[in-house]
Amino acid sequence: MAMLNIRVDEHVRDQLKAMADAKGVSLSEHVRDLLMESVVPVSERDATHGDELAPESMRIIDRQVLSLLHRILGRVLPEGSNDVDGDAADQLKRATILEAGYTREYWLETAGFETELSKRDCDRVSDILQMFRIITFSINHLAKDGVVVDQDLAEDLEFAGFDHNDSLEGHMARYVRFQMEDDRWGELRPQLDRNDRGNSHRLMLDTYLRMLSEYRRIMDGRTRGFRSQDYLLSLDELRRIADAQIHPSNRSEA
Template identity: 70%
Template sequence: MAVLNVRVDDHVRDQLKEMADAEGVTLSEYVRDLLLAAVMPVYAADVKHGDEPAPESMRTIDRRVLSLLHRILARVLPDDANDVDGDLEYQLERAKILEEGFAGEYWLEVAGLRTELSKRDCGRVSDILEMFRIITFSIDHLKENSTPVDEKLAFQLEFRGFDHNDALEGHMATYVEYQMRDDRWSELKPQVKRNDRGNSHARMLDTYMRMLGEYRRIMDSRQRGFDRFDYLLAFDELRQIADARVHPSNRPQR
């Protein structure tokens, strides 16, 4: 075990000794525990997407506002309230935690709140849906013009949703559901329904991003057209996007 020598003023040493005596341990044991607490927290779980960490502190004004909201809700809840809002006693207890400043209990204020799905990730979802929308229209157009896409290729180019067991992709799946409310992205709803209501049961984001990269490359290489069908993809272009599903390291050498 390493030995660490630390020089402190006499009055600091005396204060540490008094604190160690109060805890019933030696001065060395007390200082060692302080150092361990500083560099090796007892519990420091990795924060993953989906976990909203509890605030370590709150501004006084925020505590006051939240405590007042809890007290107001406590007074307006029906006598037989027993749902997610709890009852009068539950709300008053939440107000007390905030008013007393019990920081260790602040997690109750964020319980049930999900980590934000960033603007970047929301944009990714929208771009992925738009790509599959164009793919779907393109496949339908080829079929109408007597050049149908074979079932295997069509299956490879189908939107399968996101993995509900992955925190980030599960959040993206929720955003897809939100995006598809009413009649938005209606052309993709049958695909979502066929694929367990948008649960891919396997992580798909990396695959979609490779496909999206190829889709963007194809679109960027085109000159601007004026025909209403100019945005559609040709058979060879659909094949290129489907091939992009496979990671480059796993693609056969040509």
């Protein structure tokens, strides 16, 4: 393993040590995890995921465009229409709100819109799915070669989805379903079905990030190939990824 020497101010070192102590890991391990997070970025938990808050103000050009769209939609909706677009009167009411600048009613423009799932978090979901795809292919390939992957290990390496009760993980779970609508990640569908259709009922993102960090270490340590088999994992590598699920502070007891 390569060595990296860095110099920091003493107060920075003390802050890092305090953070490491709070996590129950060594200073070296904490700094190494932070470095790995620059390769495998941590998710952004700052945003509150749910309905988008109504804007307190809008630019005049945005109000003009939205008002025009509402008036157009109000003219083309079939008579008696009452679906998600409402009816003509609903659309003309929205246009009036925007034109008159009734900011307290702007919530109508964002009702049903969710907070954005950042590109980093979208990429995180895709990376996690790709890792579990390779894990699944690897287990199947080992079985064909007569290498037994015990049931406990196979179950530990199943994609259990995300916690639907957590705002961020719930948003990620919906993104997983969206990605699977066009038959992507089909090999993972049975795993989601076995895990309450992708509701893990416990927070999983931090666990997946630890697994992903170990998966990246494995992939970074091998020569890039052109065959699909070059990306498959050995039984020992599968165990390493499964072991990464355990928080560092508990590994000595595991």
